[in-house]
Amino acid sequence: MQEYSFSAVEKKWQDYWDAHQTFRAENGSDKKKFYALVEFPYPSGHGMHVGHIKAYSGLEVVSRKRRLQGYNVLFPIGFDAYGLPTENTAIKTGVHPRQVTDENIKKFTGQLKRVGFSFDWSRVVDTTEEGYYKWTQWIFLKMFENGLVFRDKTMVNYCPSCKVVLSNEDSQGGKCDICHSDIVQKTKEVWYLRITKYADKLLEGLETVDYLPNIKLQQENWIGKSTGAFVNFKIKEQDEQLRIYTTRPDTLYGVTFMVMAPEHPMIQKYRDAITNIAELDAYKAECAKKTEFERTQLVKDKTGVKIEGLTAVNPLTGKEIPIYISDYVMMGYGTGAIMAVPAHDTRDYEFAKKFGIDIIEVIKGGDISKEAYTGDGEMVNSDELNGITNKKDAIAKVLKVLEAKGCGEAGVQYKMKDWAFNRQRYWGEPIPLVHCPKCGIVAVPYDELPLKLPPVENFEPGTDGESPLAKLDSFVNCKCPQCGGAAKRETDTMPQWAGSSWYFLRYCDPHNDKCLADMDVLKYWMPVDWYNGGMEHVTRHMIYSRFWHKFLYDIGVVPTPEPYAKRTAQGLILGPDGDKMSKSKGNVIDPNDVVDQYGADVLRLYVLFMGDYEKAAPWSEDSVKGCKRFLDRIWALQDTAMRS
Numbered sequence: 001m002q003e004y005s006f007s008a009v010e011k012k013w014q015d016y017w018d019a020h021q022t023f024r025a026e027n028g029s030d031k032k033k034f035y036a037l038v039e040f041p042y043p044s045g046h047g048m049h050v051g052h053i054k055a056y057s058g059l060e061v062v063s064r065k066r067r068l069q070g071y072n073v074l075f076p077i078g079f080d081a082y083g084l085p086t087e088n089t090a091i092k093t094g095v096h097p098r099q100v101t102d103e104n105i106k107k108f109t110g111q112l113k114r115v116g117f118s119f120d121w122s123r124v125v126d127t128t129e130e131g132y133y134k135w136t137q138w139i140f141l142k143m144f145e146n147g148l149v150f151r152d153k154t155m156v157n158y159c160p161s162c163k164v165v166l167s168n169e170d171s172q173g174g175k176c177d178i179c180h181s182d183i184v185q186k187t188k189e190v191w192y193l194r195i196t197k198y199a200d201k202l203l204e205g206l207e208t209v210d211y212l213p214n215i216k217l218q219q220e221n222w223i224g225k226s227t228g229a230f231v232n233f234k235i236k237e238q239d240e241q242l243r244i245y246t247t248r249p250d251t252l253y254g255v256t257f258m259v260m261a262p263e264h265p266m267i268q269k270y271r272d273a274i275t276n277i278a279e280l281d282a283y284k285a286e287c288a289k290k291t292e293f294e295r296t297q298l299v300k301d302k303t304g305v306k307i308e309g310l311t312a313v314n315p316l317t318g319k320e321i322p323i324y325i326s327d328y329v330m331m332g333y334g335t336g337a338i339m340a341v342p343a344h345d346t347r348d349y350e351f352a353k354k355f356g357i358d359i360i361e362v363i364k365g366g367d368i369s370k371e372a373y374t375g376d377g378e379m380v381n382s383d384e385l386n387g388i389t390n391k392k393d394a395i396a397k398v399l400k401v402l403e404a405k406g407c408g409e410a411g412v413q414y415k416m417k418d419w420a421f422n423r424q425r426y427w428g429e430p431i432p433l434v435h436c437p438k439c440g441i442v443a444v445p446y447d448e449l450p451l452k453l454p455p456v457e458n459f460e461p462g463t464d465g466e467s468p469l470a471k472l473d474s475f476v477n478c479k480c481p482q483c484g485g486a487a488k489r490e491t492d493t494m495p496q497w498a499g500s501s502w503y504f505l506r507y508c509d510p511h512n513d514k515c516l517a518d519m520d521v522l523k524y525w526m527p528v529d530w531y532n533g534g535m536e537h538v539t540r541h542m543i544y545s546r547f548w549h550k551f552l553y554d555i556g557v558v559p560t561p562e563p564y565a566k567r568t569a570q571g572l573i574l575g576p577d578g579d580k581m582s583k584s585k586g587n588v589i590d591p592n593d594v595v596d597q598y599g600a601d602v603l604r605l606y607v608l609f610m611g612d613y614e615k616a617a618p619w620s621e622d623s624v625k626g627c628k629r630f631l632d633r634i635w636a637l638q639d640t641a642m643r644s
């Protein structure tokens with residue numbers, strides 16, 4: 001049997017595809033379109049890994065099938081090239097990030113071509129190119145113009161090792177997403193995008209798209225919409241109301257204490273009236289050392305301090321209620337204070353037991369001497385609510401009572417916070433805003449875009465969390481576009497998520513220098529028919545990009561309210577030992593080695609034959625060999641055909 005001599009065959013056809021631009025998609029075609037999108041890679045110095053191969057091979061097959069079916073297929077690729085690993089390489093080696101990026105893109109391009117993916121190479125985008133980030137800045141300025149950009153002093157997650165401020169998304173688990181060091185809390189003034197304004201649109205849009213159910217669910221949980229009530233508790237000693245948010249206003253008669261975040265402004269305001277302020281200050285200082293994750297997620301003993309000198313009053317019963325501060329309440333969610341109902345909330349129950357606070361049953365069904373009862377049941381000890389047996393009716397009734405008394409109203413809260421939109425690093429899109437002592441924050445005029453990233457010698461960030469750009473006087477000092485006076489440029493850059501929030505639009509019309517993409521072209525290609533990528537990107541990246549797209553739709557720049565009609569995700573490829581591939585475990589498979597040894601077709605065939613595409617599966621060298629034998633047999637068919 002003649003063995004399949006893959007290297008000669010693959011080279012021959014890859015050269016042919018290159019020379020003939022075989023997979024070029026046509027704008028303005030009469031054919032039906034099919035737009036297949038894969039998540040563009042971050043061009044790291046390590047080159048491609050097997051995860052890329054699996055992620056791209058699924059839609060590779062679908063694209064080839066659609067071409068055979070007569071569709072005009074857009075299957076593009078590009079590079080999401082801003083970000084910290086490149087910058088850290090630059091700091092270490094002294095090589096400019098531009099050069100590092102160019103080398104890495106070249107390496108990736110060679111590898112992707114060698115695997116034989118049928119991408120349209122005439123449409124490659126690179127988020128760090130001036131012609132691209134000009135439009136990233138343009139979108140940002142449009143958001144600024146429309147009141148979606150704001151500046152706020154806040155507690156931020158700061159990585160002392162990378163010296164950057166990180167979004168909550170980039171510091172999950174209290175660890176830096178980039179270097180995995182512990183993050184600390186720091187006060188800083190930063191830029192935000194008002195993504196919360198789009199929370200409802202992002203939720204409603206999910207009903208119109210075909211995403212895998214677990215992807216939809218993850219997005220819903222990320223946005224975390226809850227309905228409940230805002231309730232005002234009078235402070236007995238002051239002319240003041242403590243405002244709280246609760247999803248369970250039906251349990252108001254069971255409130256036996258209140259909890260404020262240690263950072264709650266009321267504590268500063270009434271410092272002189274509080275008799276144990278030193279104790280509160282000491283507790284707050286301890287909290288500042290902890291991350292949000294440690295405060296809210298880690299299972300631990302409840303801690304807190306009672307505020308002496310401020311007492312809350314239950315608006316329904318007139319009963320006086322003690323107020324505590326505790327680290328499990330955060331300023332960033334709701335109003336920074338909660339009402340506690342220990343009989344029917346597990347966390348409140350633990351706290352009440354520890355501090356010897358009363359526990360009042362208002363819903364029958366459990367044994368509150370043993371634990372909190374969180375199920376449904378008949379309302380008791382609740383005056384006008386007594387006898388009601390379901391939560392919905394009880395909430396409706398108590399809302400009426402609260403509204404009639406003027407001490408509360410129905411309300412909605414989201415878990416999703418506004419998007420901290422900044423990095424204090426060099427290798428990112430400059431934020432096109434100017435600080436003028438007279439005019440305040442002024443936008444760089446549109447005709448001056450792109451605001452170019454200036455060359456610098458030293459990429460090290462400042463120790464106080466400032467960007468390296470802040471050290472560059474020629475960049476910082478500028479004229480105010482509004483009054484012409486001396487002003488200073490913003491020196492923060494955009495986070496890496498910026499460039500990937502709209503790249504699928506640029507693929508449609510990648511060389512346009514008049515607008516981000518022509519409307520007629522977008523009308524033909526959009527929405528993306530099928531988007532495939534990793535599960536790790538179905539919240540952050542997908543919610544951010546849906547937000548940008550919905551904003552662009554609202555200002556009339558794109559033709560569809562949703563960017564992606566369909567979304568799937570591939571399962572991880574595990575190491576041969578069944579563990580997640582990692583350098584430290586020494587179980588990493590390099591796809592280039594597989595191509596060298598068996599050829600690209602064997603590699604592609606194998607990742608698709610590994611099992612359920614959505615499930616994780618371990619690498620198996622034996623199965624790779626099986627795929628090779630299979631292709632050898634197909635190759636041998638030509639002899640059979642010639643003989644007959």
Ligand SMILES: [Zn+2]
Pocket residue numbers: 159160161162163176177178179180181
């Ligand atoms: Zn870090």
Ligand SMILES: [Zn+2]
Pocket residue numbers: 436437438439440442480481482483484485487
């Ligand atoms: Zn000015």
